[in-house]
Amino acid sequence: MKQHRFNHWSEIKYLKDIVTNPMIEVGEYSYYSGYYDNHDFEDGCVRYLWGDDKSRKLFNPIEDHGWHLDKLLIGNYVCIASGVIILMGGNHNHHSEWITVYPFVEQIETSYEPKGDTIIESDAWIGMNAMIMPGVTIGEGAIVAAGSVVVKDVPPYTIVGGNPAKEIKKRFSDIEIEKLKEMRWFDWEREKIERAIPILSSSSINQLYDFYQREIKP
Structure with missing residues (x-):
């Protein structure tokens, strides 16, 4: 067995x-x-x-x-x-x-x-x-x-x-999905993801997008 x-x-x-x-x-x-x-x-x-x-x-x-x-x-x-x-x-x-x-x-x-x-x-x-x-x-x-x-x-x-x-x-809406596809949060460095966990564990895609523009995109 x-x-x-x-x-x-x-x-x-x-x-x-x-x-x-x-x-x-x-x-x-x-x-x-x-x-x-x-x-x-x-x-x-x-x-x-x-x-x-x-x-x-x-x-x-x-x-x-x-x-x-x-x-x-x-x-x-x-x-x-x-x-x-x-x-x-x-x-x-x-x-x-x-x-x-x-x-x-x-x-x-x-x-x-x-x-x-x-x-x-x-x-x-x-x-x-x-x-x-x-x-x-x-x-x-x-x-x-x-x-x-x-x-x-x-x-x-x-x-x-x-x-x-x-x-x-x-x-999500088409606009929100396009933002998610742009951000690709799952490809971020783990440290960045850990900082964003409270946002990722919410429905606030706009808040995540603000984080992305501030912390990831530059």
Whole structure:
């Protein structure tokens, strides 16, 4: 029986501390909260992505077949809840336009099709048991509701939900979103972010913009 990887539901693990797969790139302070799922981030949350220790020992599709493998790119301050599934590019050998969708071994080398990198931009929140399909980009500050299946790109600062996930609402006005996209607070030096935490933990985008113009932009 596997030892539980989290001691309590409130425990998080920073991805920078646990990711070893070279096909996964993660930013600062992004975390996985996987207590209820009892899976490793790289072997449960992220699925079908070559590059973990075991798959590297078994085969190398880049060298063996010349495949261009998709990557998982995660920005800064991303929140990933328990039960989230991020489907990746290890099994894109099923062709709906062929007579059979069965991946015959004889056709594996030529049947693979990359879907494109999966990108979760900074400050996004992926809710419990959501599923992210291959090649999707989730914009900065976006929220994916629990249990959603994301099959297409999610715009910045947008809340989506359902199966397939659809827009529920924008988090802020268009003008406010443009200011947030300009400021990119999650890329600031940590010391500046810590000073701005009281503003970041409020709804005052104008106040944050004043801080940005005074402390960051000069």
